[in-house]
Amino acid sequence: MSAATTDHVGEKSSKTTLLIRRIIAYVVLVLLTIISLLPFVIMIINSTRSHPDIMKGFKFVLGGSFGANFSAVFKNTDIPLLYGLRNSLIVAGCCALLSTYFSALTAYGIHVYEFRLKKFAFAFILVIMMVPAQVSALGFYRMMFDLGLTNNLLPLIIPSIAAPATFFFMKQYMDSSLPLEIVEAARIDGCNEFRTFNSIVMPIMKPAMAVQGIFTFVANWNNYFIPSLIIDEKELKTLPIMVAQLRSADFLKFDMGQVYMMIFIAIIPVIIVYLALSKFIIRGIALGSVKG
């Protein structure tokens, strides 16, 4: 990619205009950095403040209640935070793995093979990609209830095998960086189709899988809507349910300091994962969307 980077400023631009442009660029970037970090700053500040202080309006001043909020969140045995972290990790992690693997598999099936329903299958997935979750959520819940699958993490994990948006991205990516010659070469070498996919195609797909893995992880980590329908046992609740539960606490226990603390704690694992893989993400998006 970097080889393609070009200087398109033009030789004639003098050093002063370059300097001015650079200053403008830095000013804008610093401003955007402030705006982008603002939500994190507010969140951290509020997690250090006490409930009555938060309720009386936001101020850019650190409060002294960080320790109190922190221990209150951990001490509440009726909203067991550690279970929440565990459940969220299981759900988000499994979803990320299943979704990326099976989306790649599906995209590969459509990308490489010729079969009669291929066009139909592709068009079908394109159409369902646009259906918002609300459309089928209630029916989904009723079905899970009838099957006795409520209070079970499986209904939160298994559906991620069919992730249309992830599929679409994988397909785009294959169009640009999976030459069919490789597949044909593998066949000549006597690989069977599954082995070709697992040992030859998967390594090529790594960047795309990393990107979509993170996206799926984050999306499921933050998902409240479906898990809140499926889960009501405290040991199985995910973090967003726990945040919602803290927010709707009774007047004796209602404590926004704890709410912000929990949001803050919930975000730390995602930030760690994101920062660790940010290079992958930025490169991966670029590769998936642009052919050539």
Place this chain on the structure above:
Amino acid sequence: MASSNKHKSISYAKWGYIFILPFFIVYAAFQLYPMFSTIRDSFFSKMTVGLIEYPEKFVGLDNYTALFKEGDIFTYFGNTFIIWIIGFIPQIFISLLLAAWFTDIRLKLKAQGFFKVVIYLPNIIMAAAVSMLFFAIFSDIGPINDIYKSISGSDTPYQFFSHIASTRIIIAIINFIMWYGNTTILLMAAIMGVDPALYEAAEIDGATPSQTFWQITIPSIRPILIYVLVTSLIGGVQMYDIPQIITNGQGNPVRSSMTVVMFLNNQISVGKNYGKAGTISVVLFIVAAILSLAVAAFNSMDQIAENRAAKLKKKKLKGALKI
């Protein structure tokens, strides 16, 4: 889709089915059945209020006629579009600017890696949490109003959430903050893919940076711009979390921030009007399908162009090898 003619397939068709089978089985089991029942509901008068289920009745297209006659759905599509466009214009503008800067080696921006990570960061927080945080800073006694009061010298705060324009703008700002990083990265990638020879030619002709940008960069990345526009539009159609939290589900003031999906959700929150909810879902589904058609159209157009380029390259390569 155009890739299909690239190779011959002999007896591998069954593998195609095997590979796509898990996806379709899971989709059919977990999503398709509920979705069918949603579509089915749109032809029925069907509701549950509290503990009482009302007898259901086939009503044909009555739900559709009623929905369009009521006409509110157009207003909510309008609201959704307005809020989307307010956020999208600065989003595309800033993203283009940043993408141009990041790819401009003459500019030699330092700490690029840091900025690229930071602009993407807001995307990882729950939309609901971001909304809550912005609600706090724009409140009557929040920091924005402190600034407003000290500038205007007024004693009374500006009630951001009591005015139509400011409520919509705040929702749009949150959308912008959450998504401009994503768009920047996409556009950056597109600019990096432009043929360097074009820029060299422009340089020789003595084009200014802005001429180069408007006459070379923009036309070259047009397909990606369209892609960004359409995917963002589809995301916009599904807008829900942010206005829901910011307006406490009311879409206030005067339902001017009520989006289509909020409207849909209202039908199934307290009382469950499955008939109407199904009808709104189908309408939404059709609008989304039309948009997805646009994506597909763009996608295949782009691919055709790409294939041509690839063939040309191959020919050149072959020619070179022969010599």
Place this chain on the structure above:
Amino acid sequence: MTKLKRVLCGTMCLAMAGSMLTACGDDSSSSGDAAVAPQEQKKEGSADSKNTIKIYVWNQEFQGLFRRYYPEYDAEKSGYDTAKHEKTGTGDDFLKDGKKVVWVVNENEGNNYQDKLDTALKAQSESDDKIDMFLIEADYALKYVNSQYTTPLADIGITDSDTAEMYDYTKQVATATDGSLRAVSWQATPGLFAYRRDIAKYVLGTDDPAEVQEKLKDWDSFDKVAEEMSAKGYKMLSGYDDSYRVFSNNVSKPWVDGDTIQIDDQLMKWVDQTKDYTDKGYNNKTSLWADAWNADQGPSGKVFGFFYSTWGINFTLAGNSLEVSEKKGGKKEVGNGLYGQYAVCEGPAAFFWGGTWLCCAAGSDNTDTVADIMKKMTCDKDIAKNLTLDTLDYTNNKSAMQEIADDASYGSEFLGGQNHVKLFAAAAPNIKMDKTTKYDQGLNEAFQAAFKDYFEGNADKDKALENFYKAAIEKYPNLKQA
């Protein structure tokens, strides 16, 4: 491209066709208007279910009180610290007879609690894991009380004499159309007007609750005081909704007649008064629970008073009144902000705010335990009195409350030594709840939200009314506009 279009169209047609197919196969049952008699059980609970008390709640309030006050609760086995009143163990809760208590907590975000409860109740007769008890609030109590999913409490052994000491309105709310009592509450939540003594002295020349009450005894007098407050630079109320309950609890007709929504004159009086206050600057244009509303209760506030009920005064208002909050080392003591600067009086009309009721689920296989929990937690005078003395919450036991009311030495430091229980005890019997419907919750919310646009000048009265009906029918699609 045309090919693709055709494929897409085909896909959608297929989706439609599929949906028609399911239409044939799915013969959904409808129960119509539910009978009031409790539902018959088609399946018996399992042995495990008979040893488990399953309770549906939306927050932890009752859980805390139950652990602290229910005599049959096995604190040791459950890992409950009786000195700190905190559960430290992560395991289940147990009763002394070895039965397990399972709490199903579903937060009330987006109607989630009721949705989950409704689904579970509808499946109760076929389930071998029975729900024994669930909690409800006044605004939607009738939805459950007038249904087949609650057991008449007389059937499980709770007699009229057990409930004799309860305030009438708490029983009115929970009485089914067949006259049977279906739910009981440990709380009574009468409301009062809590005002700032310093402002009262400055503007009205007195801070004595009796004299202030005389000046606020009806709405006309209230309006007059509002004008005086405004003249001296103060606001009478903080927000639009502050006085809503004081009007809505005194309506002369219920929200719904048959299936027609009707708007009571009292509600329109609230609209007119609030519009008037907003235009004249008698209120601070806030909304309930907004940060500006909370701030108005603190030292920087310029608002004369707030309509609050039992719990609100001693927790929310007291917490908000402080200059230095407790967690920052501030103490709930006179001199910290407005602590000690508030007083309460009855205000222009009786009202209540809040409260939680306990129901026995039809089909419960632990009715004896449920009955015992109800008797101890809601009918026992000693527990009620201790609960009030310990937690400052007001309990649903007339004679216990009267004892505290008559205790000359009892008083709230927050209220400058005033015995608030005395006023609550006087106010509670005046509350009438015979005009409630199961739609109150949604309709009250929709009404307040719609008219906010009118107060803020974004809509005229007709437009606000139109939007109210829109929201109301979205919530209750079976209702229609008058």
